[in-house]
């Protein structure tokens with residue numbers, strides 16, 4: 001699957017994020033709890049640099065809770081504060097705001113010592129497409145006081161959302177590209193919804209889902225589709241599921257396209273249960289690779305013929 005951002009788009013996204021970063025004290029990095037590595041931007045460390053950062057594992061309601069706990073430990077061991085959240089229901093958000101304030105507290109104290117009046121901690125959300133940035137901002141906005149007015153002194157008018165006491169969130173998120181250089185990463189992102197359906201090649205994604213379920217969550221597809229057993233071969237399994245669901249065309253032929261779409265929709269919607277696609281214990285090597293400098297080159301060398309993900 002060759003899905004990639006245009007290098008020009010990546011540069012623009014990076015520029016926009018860099019501008020926003022100047023306005024905030026801390027970054028709330030949103031990742032998908034089901035695939036916390038593949039849903040991170042590979043250049044995150046380089047882009048954010050020395051700002052305090054809190055990793056929020058969103059959509060935790062869709063991920064395997066046992067594995068999410070391991071991810072939290074994994075990030076903390078790396079020196080990054082991390083918390084699981086559910087941006088739709090608001091679970092974990094008060095804790096996230098409190099944690100963000102805690103991360104910036106030493107700076108506020110230092111300001112107070114210099115005689116500068118303490119002010120609210122300002123944060124921004126940063127993440128790849130579809131990871132839940134808008135949901136998180138909306139949820140935080142709903143819970144609290146209305147937006148404050150434009151802040152004078154910044155070139156571009158920015159709106160801030162007051163969240164509780166002494167905490168403000170920039171009302172527009174920073175969007176960065178995911179990493180695509182690996183086929184498996186692309187499939188994981190596609191399966192979980194980071195890539196728009198319209199530009200998806202649905203067959204390989206559906207096959208990927210069936211293989212994943214057979215490897216990690218045996219028996220789930222069988223019970224979901226009321227089948228005693230499923231063929232080992234993923235294509236045959238898909239055909240059996242389509243037949244069982246009555247997705248048939250003229251001549252009793254299974255409508256494969258409808259079945260692929262069904263599998264993708266149900267997987268994304270959590271109908272197969274809480275599934276994690278990445279486990280920190282199995283992916284140690286990839287984690288190390290993520291911060292290698294050659295990553296930058298791979299991203300910037302993306303060819304313009306490739307499809308763009310907005």
Ligand SMILES: Nc1nc2c(ncn2[C@@H]2O[C@H](COP(=O)(O)OP(=O)(O)OP(=O)(O)O)[C@@H](O)[C@H]2O)c(=O)[nH]1
Nearest residue numbers: 058059060085086087088129130131132133134135
């Ligand atoms: N189950 C579940 N779904 C979520 C959660 N957060 C967001 N979603 C869903 O994920 C999808 C994407 O959410 P958005 O908030 O639009 O994501 P975004 O990062 O702003 O997306 P872009 O605008 O494409 O950058 C929506 O269908 C949300 O309803 C969550 O915590 N749990």
